[in-house]
Amino acid sequence: MKLHHDYDLSHANTMALTCTAHTAIELFDTADITPAITYAKLNSLPLLVLSGGSNVILPNKLKACVLLPRFNGIHTISKSDTHVLISAKAGENWHEFVQTCLDNGWYGLENLALIPGLVGACPVQNIGAYGVQVSDFIEKVIAYDLTTGTQCEFKNAKCQFTYRHSLFKDNPNRYLISEVIFKLHTSSDHVQSNYGDLAALSLKLAHQDNRKTIHPKDVFNAVIAIRQSKLPDPKVLANCGSFFQNPIISMAQFTSLKTQHASLPSYLIDDNNVKIPAGWLIDMAGLKGGGIFPILTHRLQALVLTNHTPHIATANDIQKSQDFIIDTVHDKFGVQLVREPVWIDEQGYHA
Ligand SMILES: Cc1cc2nc3c(=O)[nH]c(=O)nc-3n(C[C@H](O)[C@H](O)[C@H](O)COP(=O)(O)OP(=O)(O)OC[C@H]3O[C@@H](n4cnc5c(N)ncnc54)[C@H](O)[C@@H]3O)c2cc1C
Structure with missing residues (x-):
């Protein structure tokens, strides 16, 4: 160490x-x-x-x-006719790991290409994109209890995975995840490409290669192309991805908002609740590219806050801009935005 x-x-x-x-x-x-x-x-x-x-x-x-x-290493644990069990150590770069899986004919994670971060963090918020959650492919998580130093194993069901959530997120700094075991397909037949723009682009890539069926590599390449066209690269413009969760509001509030704003997009959760896009609310509140300098929303993707003075701005600058955006959206729509990234205080606690 x-x-x-x-x-x-x-x-x-x-x-x-x-x-x-x-x-x-x-x-x-x-x-x-x-x-x-x-x-x-x-x-x-x-x-x-x-x-x-x-x-x-x-x-x-x-x-x-x-x-x-900084633990590194990827290896095969076992292989059957249909699946392969792969161990990846916590310090492996997530996107490079997804690429390695594809190169070896281990399929399933391709929809999660280009998500920043390391393998050890992927179970924490149960990363997800383009219709896939990593929990769909996690067999087991190996972690160390930081209160005792003992090693523990969490089978998938014990991880309490839900949408962008897990046991590890509920117990911050209790466990250090050292290794994740994935169960992946060995056949390329199981592509998940029917999500938004992904379907058309994956098919286009397959056709360019004179194939009728979509291969996981088409999905991988399509996801990369879509993400690069929509999201700023943190290496070029500092950001931490989606800054606000998409709010879930009551059907009554949705109906009232929809009467005033006919173009409000929505996703029905159940008979009583509707999810609406935070990015749309910020955009319609006139804050695309806005906020309080140096922390501004991205000019193409209002959901992403960007730092225009990297290595100078502090959490205080984030707080000011975040509060301004939350208040402006609330004043206009009566909807309360909630932050997605984890706020760490001076003692290392997660707020
Ligand atoms: C441009 C951009 C796009 C993004 N797109 C997506 C997306 O599409 N889908 C999505 O789900 N997320 C997305 N994210 C969020 C982020 O990439 C993921 O949450 C990622 O898994 C975080 O990994 P990390 O290694 O950076 O973790 P960190 O930011 O370092 O840590 C995140 C949390 O996990 C804990 N943690 C980290 N490592 C471990 C470990 N080994 N053991 C125990 N706890 C640990 C930390 O204490 C912290 O609470 C995006 C972020 C950016 C910047």
């Missing part, structure tokens, strides 16, 4: 916020976990696990011991 004091995390979060951690420990082996816990206890420092920093808002000063899992 490698221990650092006053560690600069401004390059370790995709929002590029200024952040200095009291202590950071790079963990290269699971045997490093217990000594790291002991170090934090002896120095009375709370623990915080950080991977790719693509779903967090970090404070200016972090008075915590940040654990940075």
Whole structure:
């Protein structure tokens, strides 16, 4: 393991916020976990696990011991006629792992291409995109309980996966996920391409290759093309993806809003609840490209907040812009927006 004091995390979060951690420990082996816990206890420092920093808002000063899992390795555990069990260590880059799976003929994760972050974080918010959730393919999660240092295994059903949620999200900093076991298809027949723009583009790519059927590689390439056309690349313009959750409102409120705004898009949840797009609300409130400088919504995708002074802006700037957007949308539509990324306070706690 490698221990650092006053560690600069401004390059370790995709929002590029200024952040200095009291202590950071790079963990290269699971045997490093217990000594790291002991170090934090002896120095009375709370623990915080950080991977790719693509779903967090970090404070200016972090008075915590940040654990940075760097475990690497991908290997096959077993193979049947239809499936393969693959182990991937927490420090593997998520998108590169998806690419490796495709290259080896292990299918299922292609819809989740280009999601930033590391493998160890994928179960935390049960990442999802284009009609697929990672929980559909997780067999087991291997983690370490940071209160005791003991290893625990969570079969899929124990992870309590729901939409963008899991047991790990409910218990922040309790577990350090060290490895995820995936159950993937060995046949290319199971493509999921009937989601939004994906169907037409996947088919177009298959036809370009003189094929009638869509291959997972077509879905992979289509997802990449769609994401690149819609979402800003954090390496070019600092951001942490969708900043607000799509609000779920009552049918009564929806009916009233729809009367005033005929173009309001919607997705029926059940007889009493309707989901509406946060991006549409922000756009219609006149805030596409708006906010409080240096934190502005993206000029093409109002749901994404971008940082125009990387490595200078702080969580305080995010707070001001976020509050302004929430208040403006509430004043116009009476709908309360809720933040999606995890807000970390100075003690490393998740707010
Ligand atoms: C441009 C962009 C697009 C995105 N698109 C999507 C999308 O389509 N779908 C989607 O679901 N998400 C999306 N995200 C959000 C983000 O990429 C995912 O949530 C991702 O899984 C976060 O990974 P990370 O390694 O960056 O985690 P971090 O941001 O470092 O951590 C996120 C949370 O997980 C915890 N954590 C991290 N690693 C571990 C570990 N090993 N053990 C235990 N806890 C851990 C942290 O404490 C924190 O609470 C997007 C983000 C960006 C910037």
